[in-house]
Amino acid sequence: MAKYQIFPVTPFEQNCTIFWNEATMHGGIVDPGGDIARIESFLSEKGITLDKILVTHGHLDHAGAVAALARAHGIPIIGPHIDDKFWIDGMPEQAKQYGFDAAEAFDADEWLTHGKTVEVAGISFDVLHCPGHTPGHVVFFQAEDRIAMVGDVLFKGSVGRTDFPKGDYQQLVNSITQNLWPLGEDVTFIPGHGPTSTFGYERKTNPFVSDMVVG
Numbered sequence: 001m002a003k004y005q006i007f008p009v010t011p012f013e014q015n016c017t018i019f020w021n022e023a024t025m026h027g028g029i030v031d032p033g034g035d036i037a038r039i040e041s042f043l044s045e046k047g048i049t050l051d052k053i054l055v056t057h058g059h060l061d062h063a064g065a066v067a068a069l070a071r072a073h074g075i076p077i078i079g080p081h082i083d084d085k086f087w088i089d090g091m092p093e094q095a096k097q098y099g100f101d102a103a104e105a106f107d108a109d110e111w112l113t114h115g116k117t118v119e120v121a122g123i124s125f126d127v128l129h130c131p132g133h134t135p136g137h138v139v140f141f142q143a144e145d146r147i148a149m150v151g152d153v154l155f156k157g158s159v160g161r162t163d164f165p166k167g168d169y170q171q172l173v174n175s176i177t178q179n180l181w182p183l184g185e186d187v188t189f190i191p192g193h194g195p196t197s198t199f200g201y202e203r204k205t206n207p208f209v210s211d212m213v214v215g
Contacts, residue, residue, distance in 0.1 A: 002027070002123045002145055005042065006190060009035040010100065014061040017149055017190055019123065020048045026121035028052045030140065030149050031062040031192065032069050034101060039069070052120045055079040056151030057137040058087030060094040060103055062192060067104035076109035078118055081129050083166075084136025085111075112138050114179075125149075128179045132172020133160030141183055148189040148199075154180065156197035159208045176209045 007016045010033045018039070020027025026049045032039060043050065050073045055063050057080045070077050088105050095103040112118070114129035118140065125140040133152045137160075140149040152160040154176055162169040180189075185200025203211050 002142065004147070004190075006196075007035070007038060007042070008193075009033050009038070010061045010064065011098075012061040013193055015190055015192055015194075018042065018048065019120075020046070021121040021123060024121060025049060026051050027123075028054055028120035029069070030054045030190075031056055031151065032065045033061040033063060034065045034103075036065050036069060036072075039065075040072075050075055052118075053077050054118065054120070054125070054140055054149075055108070056139065056149065056192070057134045058084035058091070059134065059152070060091050060098065060100060062151060063088060063106075064091060064095060064100060064103035067106040070106070077106060078110045079108060079112040079127075079140075080134075080138045081113065081131075081136035082108075082111040083131070084134050086165075087134060087136075114138075128175075130172075130175035130179050132162055132168050132170075132175050134164065135166045135168075137175075139180065141187070146184065146187050148180065148183065148187050150180070150189045150191055152192040154189060154202065154206075154209070155191045155193060156195050156202070157206060159206070160192075173209055173214060177214055 004019045009016045014033045017030040091103040116127040118125045128139040130153045187199045
């Protein structure tokens with residue numbers, strides 16, 4: 001079983017997640033949007049060696065520190081889907097616009113597609129392409145621990161915005177109901193912002209994608 005630690009980073013309080021294999025103390029990080037000093041301090045304190053960076057989508061608060069962290073640790077960048085490359089290429093300008101620390105654009109070492117499997121430190125993740133919030137958004141699902149890292153697709157009581165360039169509300173709803181719900185109601189998900197929840201709870205209560213709303 002993997003261990004996880006969630007760090008809200010950047011002024012947008014984005015949930016960056018560090019996970020690791022307790023037997024080897026190797027692991028990975030999902031969506032390091034910023035606050036590298038805090039991330040490095042935790043890694044040093046726990047004695048964790050990062051092997052890979054996983055990226056759900058190309059928005060600044062999720063990917064702003066990816067290039068710097070990859071360079072510092074000499075590790076590959078995995079994801080998102082290539083359809084988010086235009087967002088990643090625009091991050092330096094976004095950082096100026098929102099008053100963030102400088103952010104570098106990057107090319108992923110591996111652009112992901114639906115159905116791929118990503119292995120990090122002996123921990124396997126299934127990749128689900130879940131467009132709608134952004135066209136290249138992906139979700140990482142760890143089947144053994146029943147945990148999904150869903151970025152900005154789904155939140156406790158809400159869903160991701162679709163008013164950004166190339167966003168699509170119906171596409172987002174389809175991504176949730178067709179790709180996420182079949183994984184099981186017992187799955188706990190780590191959203192890009194806010195508290196964790198389960199797919200089962202959201203199917204019962206979420207005002208945007210509950211079974212009562214979407215039928």
